[in-house]
Amino acid sequence: MSxxxxxxxxxxxxxxxxxxxxxxxxxxxxxxxDERAAAAQLSTTPSEDAPAAAGIGVLGWLxxxxxxxxxxxxxxxxxxxxxxxxxxxxxxxQNGVDQLQVDLFKEDNPGLSAVYEKLQLFDVxxxxxxxxxxxxxxxxxxxxxxxxxxxxxGQLRARPPxxxxxxxxxxxxxxxxxxxxxxxxxxxxxxxxxxARFRIAEGDGAVSAExxxxxxxxxxxxxxxxxxxxxxxxxxxxxxxxxxxxxxxxDGFSNTLTQYDDISAGGLYDFEDLxxxxxxxxxxxxxxxxxxxxxGTPREFRADVTYWDGADGAERQESIxxxxxxxxxxxxxxxxxxxxxxxxxxxxxxxxxxYRGPVPFLPQDINGTATGVIKIPDYxxxxxxxxxxxxxxxxxxxxxxxxELGPHSTFPALNYPVLALSAYHGDLGVDAGLPQNVYKLDQxxxxxxxxxxxDILRKSLRPGESWELPDGAGTLTFERVERWASFNIxxxxxxxxxxxxxxxxxxxxxxxxxxxxxxxxVRARRDDAGHxxxxxxxxxxxxxxxxxxxxxxxxxxxxxxxxxxEDGPDADADPPADRTDPSPDGGSAVGADPRRRS
Amino acid sequence: xxxxxxxxxxxxxFSTVLIYSAMAVYVxxxxxxxxxxxxxSRSKVARTASALSxxxxxxxxxxxxxxxxxxxxxxxxxxxxAVLDRPKVVTRSAGARPDVPDGPGAAAGDxxxxxxxxxxxxxxxxxxxxxxxxxxxxxxxxxxxxxxxMYEFSTTFSMVAVASYLGFVVAKKNVRWIGLPLVTxxxxxxxxxxxxxxxxxxQLPPALDSYWLVIHVSLAIFCGALLYLGTVGTVLxxxxxxYEVKLEEGRQPGAFATSVLxxxxxxxxxDKFAYRINAAVFPFWTFTIVAGAIWAExxxxxxxxxxxxxxxxxxxxxxxxxxxHARATAGWKGRKAAYLALAAFxxxxxxxxxxxxxxxxxxxxxxxx
Numbered sequence: 001m002s003x004x005x006x007x008x009x010x011x012x013x014x015x016x017x018x019x020x021x022x023x024x025x026x027x028x029x030x031x032x033x034d035e036r037a038a039a040a041q042l043s044t045t046p047s048e049d050a051p052a053a054a055g056i057g058v059l060g061w062l063x064x065x066x067x068x069x070x071x072x073x074x075x076x077x078x079x080x081x082x083x084x085x086x087x088x089x090x091x092x093x094q095n096g097v098d099q100l101q102v103d104l105f106k107e108d109n110p111g112l113s114a115v116y117e118k119l120q121l122f123d124v125x126x127x128x129x130x131x132x133x134x135x136x137x138x139x140x141x142x143x144x145x146x147x148x149x150x151x152x153x154g155q156l157r158a159r160p161p162x163x164x165x166x167x168x169x170x171x172x173x174x175x176x177x178x179x180x181x182x183x184x185x186x187x188x189x190x191x192x193x194x195x196a197r198f199r200i201a202e203g204d205g206a207v208s209a210e211x212x213x214x215x216x217x218x219x220x221x222x223x224x225x226x227x228x229x230x231x232x233x234x235x236x237x238x239x240x241x242x243x244x245x246x247x248x249x250x251d252g253f254s255n256t257l258t259q260y261d262d263i264s265a266g267g268l269y270d271f272e273d274l275x276x277x278x279x280x281x282x283x284x285x286x287x288x289x290x291x292x293x294x295x296g297t298p299r300e301f302r303a304d305v306t307y308w309d310g311a312d313g314a315e316r317q318e319s320i321x322x323x324x325x326x327x328x329x330x331x332x333x334x335x336x337x338x339x340x341x342x343x344x345x346x347x348x349x350x351x352x353x354x355y356r357g358p359v360p361f362l363p364q365d366i367n368g369t370a371t372g373v374i375k376i377p378d379y380x381x382x383x384x385x386x387x388x389x390x391x392x393x394x395x396x397x398x399x400x401x402x403x404e405l406g407p408h409s410t411f412p413a414l415n416y417p418v419l420a421l422s423a424y425h426g427d428l429g430v431d432a433g434l435p436q437n438v439y440k441l442d443q444x445x446x447x448x449x450x451x452x453x454x455d456i457l458r459k460s461l462r463p464g465e466s467w468e469l470p471d472g473a474g475t476l477t478f479e480r481v482e483r484w485a486s487f488n489i490x491x492x493x494x495x496x497x498x499x500x501x502x503x504x505x506x507x508x509x510x511x512x513x514x515x516x517x518x519x520x521x522v523r524a525r526r527d528d529a530g531h532x533x534x535x536x537x538x539x540x541x542x543x544x545x546x547x548x549x550x551x552x553x554x555x556x557x558x559x560x561x562x563x564x565x566e567d568g569p570d571a572d573a574d575p576p577a578d579r580t581d582p583s584p585d586g587g588s589a590v591g592a593d594p595r596r597r598s
Numbered sequence: 599x600x601x602x603x604x605x606x607x608x609x610x611x612f613s614t615v616l617i618y619s620a621m622a623v624y625v626x627x628x629x630x631x632x633x634x635x636x637x638x639s640r641s642k643v644a645r646t647a648s649a650l651s652x653x654x655x656x657x658x659x660x661x662x663x664x665x666x667x668x669x670x671x672x673x674x675x676x677x678x679x680a681v682l683d684r685p686k687v688v689t690r691s692a693g694a695r696p697d698v699p700d701g702p703g704a705a706a707g708d709x710x711x712x713x714x715x716x717x718x719x720x721x722x723x724x725x726x727x728x729x730x731x732x733x734x735x736x737x738x739x740x741x742x743x744x745x746x747x748m749y750e751f752s753t754t755f756s757m758v759a760v761a762s763y764l765g766f767v768v769a770k771k772n773v774r775w776i777g778l779p780l781v782t783x784x785x786x787x788x789x790x791x792x793x794x795x796x797x798x799x800x801q802l803p804p805a806l807d808s809y810w811l812v813i814h815v816s817l818a819i820f821c822g823a824l825l826y827l828g829t830v831g832t833v834l835x836x837x838x839x840x841y842e843v844k845l846e847e848g849r850q851p852g853a854f855a856t857s858v859l860x861x862x863x864x865x866x867x868x869d870k871f872a873y874r875i876n877a878a879v880f881p882f883w884t885f886t887i888v889a890g891a892i893w894a895e896x897x898x899x900x901x902x903x904x905x906x907x908x909x910x911x912x913x914x915x916x917x918x919x920x921x922x923h924a925r926a927t928a929g930w931k932g933r934k935a936a937y938l939a940l941a942a943f944x945x946x947x948x949x950x951x952x953x954x955x956x957x958x959x960x961x962x963x964x965x966x967x
Contacts, residue, residue, distance in 0.1 A: 073930075075923070079920050079923065080917075080920050083920065083945075086916075089904055089909050091957075094904060097903060124904075169690075171690050173690070174685045233902065242900075334899040498891075499901075503888070506881055506884050509881040509884060513877050551687045555685055559684055
């Protein structure tokens with residue numbers, strides 16, 4: 001795309017490379033052609049072409065469009081637009097980031113949601129308009145970076161340019177007279193610059209030197225790395241798969257499509273490619289802050305699993321923690337949630353066992369107050385009629401009661417577990433074959449069991465306690481509590497490329513921001529009086545204090561071998577005469593920008 | 599590991615006392631700076647005016663410029679007799695107003711003002727030491743790095759900002775002008791931290807318990823603190839630039855503006871200061887985001903998931919990238935680029951305050967109810 005500090009040279013129509021040079025050119029001082037020549041090829045910054053003339057035809061317009069797109073100004077606008085376009089992605093809940101919030105938002109704002117839906121505001125980062133911006137930006141970037149890379153290769157082969165005629169017009173300049181021979185001065189200069197690892201060319205009684213090619217290399221590397229990152233990100237999205245699975249302690253999981261609670265994959269992912277592995281949840285540990293203001297904040301989660309990988313099937317033990325996923329093949333298994341599953345037994349109206357097992361309840365707050373549903377699809381009532389039962393429940397690992405919250409949990413560990421239930425009978429709606437949310441009870445065809453006063457019957461159970469349903473409808477026993485943990489199983493290709501790209505980008509950035517590309521010239525000639533006049537000049541890609549400092553060090557080295565003559569007016573620190581001459585327009589200091597004056 | 603242990607709690611309380619003490623000393627430093635600026639207003643140097651007023655520019659400017667550039671270029675090594683003989687490097691600045699010298703500083707050569715300025719700086723050093731001790735004891739009380747909630751982040755943030763400022767002072771950079779705005783905002787930051795954002799010292803929730811916390815968050819703090827210094831430079835640049843433009847056009851700025859802005863560095867120096875900081879921090883900010891992505895990949899199973907915090911760090915990154923590019927684009931450099939820099943830092947701030955309070959995301963560690 002561009003350099004970081006001085007870049008696509010929109011600022012000048014002269015077609016020269018260096019921003020500084022361009023500004024100098026603006027001043028209208030004669031002889032700046034010198035400096036422009038001196039600055040040529042100091043970077044690969046492209047020139048800005050004149051706007052297309054009328055009547056240039058389709059090809060001309062295409063070319064004009066391409067030039068616009070790859071120009072710095074348009075790239076800048078696109079980058080700004082990209083930043084702005086990301087804002088709604090943080091304000092409006094996003095699909096795939098926080099599904100729950102999206103659903104809640106849609107429930108609360110049905111009208112607005114329809115508009116948002118049309119504008120893809122729930123999917124900002126995969127929306128057409130967001131994609132359009134970044135794709136244009138990257139096309140612009142590629143259109144700029146590829147030609148510049150070629151140019152840079154050419155520059156690497158080239159020699160530093162000849163010394164400009166007027167060295168005193170360069171941004172940093174020093175001169176003095178000496179009795180040393182010009183050839184000796186130049187030889188010393190050559191040696192000094194060589195040991196400072198400048199690239200050197202000699203001729204016409206002057207030494208030209210250039211250094212800091214890594215700046216351009218870093219700049220190009222940074223922008224190329226951005227492309228690598230984008231591609232890696234896209235590949236990661238298209239060929240990724242990610243699914244969730246809730247596992248009760250003692251249960252197992254094998255990595256096939258049907259085993260997932262939910263799974264989503266990128267557009268090009270083939271479910272046949274799921275890694276062949278599985279694991280069993282052996283134990284789940286958790287500890288919580290026992291007291292203090294952050295009481296109940298989790299301190300440690302650990303899931304101990306036994307897993308097998310691939311065809312050999314050898315079983316291995318491993319622990320999965322929050323920051324330590326289990327890596328199997330290309331897949332990673334992350335621990336993302338945990339909770340409790342009350343183990344219940346239901347004997348039906350005929351005394352037969354209708355259900356027995358753990359039922360995972362989903363935590364609703366930090367203290368583990370959880371809700372859940374027990375569905376009994378296969379059951380006979382007191383008269384032996386087949387019916388279905390459903391229980392809506394609240395589980396509190398540490399039961400507490402107050403006026404504000406009602407019954408709730410006061411601590412996330414199992415200190416005083418209580419299961420509160422209300423029972424329904426009728427048709428669960430599971431027979432229709434449609435997938436159903438296991439954590440919700442469809443009450444449309446269900447009727448609550450009611451007491452004598454007509455209120456819905458509720459019952460609170462401690463582990464080991466039973467609830468006898470009215471009319472001999474059966475007995476539910478809350479036996480004990482089991483732990484469950486939920487896992488996220490993800491397979492994301494190209495993340496290694498994304499990492500490599502981002503690290504290369506940082507290296508490139510450092511190069512392009514911390515390294516200076518600069519040229520130094522040393523000229524030594526004999527003047528009329530027979531003395532040697534030494535001139536030193538420096539020109540940088542950007543204005544920096546380091547260039548004069550560096551030049552000053554060269555001056556120190558050179559004067560050690562070519563001592564300045566005390567008497568000469570040129571040896572004085574004053575700027576050369578023409579630098580302070582009043583300019584024709586009535587006399588301002590050199591350097592005042594004419595644009596400012598108007 | 600039991601946090602209820604009495605020594606830890608008392609250490610945490612001690613830390614809070616230290617932070618309050620630091621605030622008290624910062625208040626004194628603030629008063630010192632006010633005195634410095636007040637006494638400095640007695641001095642009437644007005645060299646900017648002489649350099650810029652259209653009438654006098656041709657007469658005064660050359661000498662001033664020669665001095666300014668030689669000094670600014672740092673080419674005048676030491677100034678002792680030993681180097682008097684060495685030819686000097688003459689620089690030719692390319693800025694829009696290269697001949698404007700830097701202001702004389704808050705005290706403007708006034709002896710009393712200078713004394714108060716020195717006292718204020720000494721007090722800032724003292725306050726910083728107390729402040730740093732406060733942060734350190736907080737870290738010791740929880741036996742981890744002190745960046746797990748907004749209180750800890752804020753106290754560390756202003757500590758790093760002051761440390762950077764003092765570092766520049768030690769390196770003999772021309773940064774004394776930043777003293778008053780910095781101390782003022784540090785007081786604001788600490789005030790917010792101790793009242794609104796305060797959270798009891800505590801251990802880390804499991805998701806934060808990773809060495810990436812040290813890398814990712816310390817970098818975020820370091821970058822933010824430096825970017826903040828750059829932002830102060832940018833804000834002052836905008837004022838100073840307007841002042842210089844007015845002078846240049848022959849208009850008369852207000853008396854207050856003249857008194858205060860005259861003593862600041864030139865617009866070109868302020869702009870350069872801000873740019874250097876922003877440009878130098880940018881790679882580190884990039885690495886902050888990358889480190890966060892690496893951590894997210896191991897904690898949440900994805901390196902980038904457009905969580906609000908991630909979105910805003912991306913926006914901040916893009917905004918600073920815009921600024922860096924704009925500074926080199928015709929029609930954008932100068933004031934417009936400066937506004938972009940301000941917008942970019944606002945994004946950083948919003949990412950901190952706004953995102954923590956307004957949005958719920960996976961970065962919800964504010965520790966504030």
